[in-house]
Amino acid sequence: MARFVLIPEMIQMSMPQRAIVQTSRPGVPVPRPVGRPISAASLARPVPAAHPAAAPIGQRSAVPAPRAAVQFLTVAEVAALMRVSKMTVYRLVHGGELSAVRVGRSFRVPERAVHDYLRDAYTDIA
Secondary structure, three states: OOOOOOOHHHHOOOHHHHHHOOOOOOOOOOOOOOOOOOOHHHHOOOOOOOOHHHOOHHHOOOOOOOOOOOOEEEHHHHHHHHOOOHHHHHHHHHHOOOOOEEEOOEEEEEHHHHHHHHHHHOOOOO
């Protein structure tokens, strides 16, 4: 049969706080704290001077200009633009003549790379 003893400190506590109260009973070890102790010095680390947060609020550097957006084309779009088959585009990509980015199982070709390839491959006949 269990005996319940009301401890005056426990009456004013919520349920999570009751779990923290440790009563020493003979033969039962008291739980130890987990982890290493945290010192106040480790919490108050200085911010490096090169970090933007170290600058005073009024002197924050301006936001860098956004980069130009890169347009990517699918292999089918490149093939239609160049008027060749998709297999020809794959051969150019695998041969290293046309740069591309692998996204999952497909390739995306930067539009600029297609125009550069066409410009460099242009031959003047006459």
